[in-house]
Amino acid sequence: MLLFTPESIAPNVLTVAGFLINIFGTLILCLQFPFKSPAPTWTLVVYGLSVFIYQMLDNLDGKQARKIQNSTPLGMIMDHGCDALGLVALGAGITRIFCVDSAALFLVSYVLMVTSFYMSAWVQYHSNGLMILGRFNGVDEGIPIIWICAFVSSIFGQDFWQMPVSLFGQTLLVNELATYSIIFCGFGTFWPI
Amino acid sequence: MQIYSVVTEAGEEFTKEVGKAMKDLLHTILILITVGLITVYSDLASKHVVGVSLGLAFTMSRTISYTLVCSVTKMQFQQFQPSLLVFTLAYSGIDIVR
Numbered sequence: 001m002l003l004f005t006p007e008s009i010a011p012n013v014l015t016v017a018g019f020l021i022n023i024f025g026t027l028i029l030c031l032q033f034p035f036k037s038p039a040p041t042w043t044l045v046v047y048g049l050s051v052f053i054y055q056m057l058d059n060l061d062g063k064q065a066r067k068i069q070n071s072t073p074l075g076m077i078m079d080h081g082c083d084a085l086g087l088v089a090l091g092a093g094i095t096r097i098f099c100v101d102s103a104a105l106f107l108v109s110y111v112l113m114v115t116s117f118y119m120s121a122w123v124q125y126h127s128n129g130l131m132i133l134g135r136f137n138g139v140d141e142g143i144p145i146i147w148i149c150a151f152v153s154s155i156f157g158q159d160f161w162q163m164p165v166s167l168f169g170q171t172l173l174v175n176e177l178a179t180y181s182i183i184f185c186g187f188g189t190f191w192p193i
Numbered sequence: 194m195q196i197y198s199v200v201t202e203a204g205e206e207f208t209k210e211v212g213k214a215m216k217d218l219l220h221t222i223l224i225l226i227t228v229g230l231i232t233v234y235s236d237l238a239s240k241h242v243v244g245v246s247l248g249l250a251f252t253m254s255r256t257i258s259y260t261l262v263c264s265v266t267k268m269q270f271q272q273f274q275p276s277l278l279v280f281t282l283a284y285s286g287i288d289i290v291r
Contacts (some may be wrong), residue, residue, distance in 0.1 A: 073265040080261050084254035091250045095243055103242040104232045110246050111228055114253040115221055119196070121260040125270060126214040127207050 001056060002063050011065035012078050018057030019082040025050020026089035030096050038158040039096060047093055048150030055143040087114060090146060097149050098161050098175040109182040220272040227281045252280045
């Protein structure tokens with residue numbers, strides 16, 4: 001993608017474009033009420049595509065900045081600031097895709113997601129700008145999981161997330177299993193391997 | 194576990210004023226207590242999971258952006274922001290009133 005990006009495009013334009021596309025997709029998905037009922041298939045496809053494009057542009061902006069030798073602290077704030085705001089959209093999107101029943105479980109996973117991101121910013125503040133991303137970080141693993149979930153929902157329907165699964169003698173719903181996975185990743189994200 | 198791991202990974206680069214750095218995590222404990230309160234002692238979380246998660250997301254995204262700004266501009270980080278206080282006090286207050 002970097003090869004096809006003209007040098008006249010500023011990295012911050014890519015950042016903001018990605019963020020706006022993410023918000024656009026989320027609004028389309030989440031404006032279908034009531035919130036816990038299944039969303040129309042086309043909204044899930046649009047949401048999946050918007051998150052995919054957001055991820056691509058989010059990764060592209062830094063590379064574009066280095067390509068045109070225009071890396072600035074403002075660009076870093078723009079990039080991560082948009083990612084932080086994008087958390088709102090991604091959180092709303094996951095809730096909508098999973099048709100969450102267990103609020104407590106979902107909130108625990110969501111708190112872990114946002115605190116993991118805060119940890120990265122916190123360590124950056126206290127380590128002279130050193131940026132540490134976790135082993136399972138939102139950018140590389142979290143966002144692809146979200147757009148894959150959106151596409152899976154559009155193919156198999158959102159009932160897929162309500163299917164019971166037997167695991168170690170326990171019966172769980174698929175969305176509960178997915179939420180437990182997020183919790184596991186939230187705890188283990190920075191674990192040095 | 195997250196704190197230990199992230200500090201270990203930062204290694205030598207991490208500030209020597211560890212106590213001061215830890216104090217900047219106090220607001221996350223406040224948020225955890227608030228979310229715990231509304232989940233265990235009220236039906237707010239189950240009835241309004243979207244509202245609660247959106248409030249949490251906006252609060253944290255504001256804090257994260259502010260931390261980044263402080264990191265770049267070498268400003269003093271103030272963790273108790275109005276958004277955080279509104280989130281914690283409003284939700285805990287609703288619990289107590291009800």
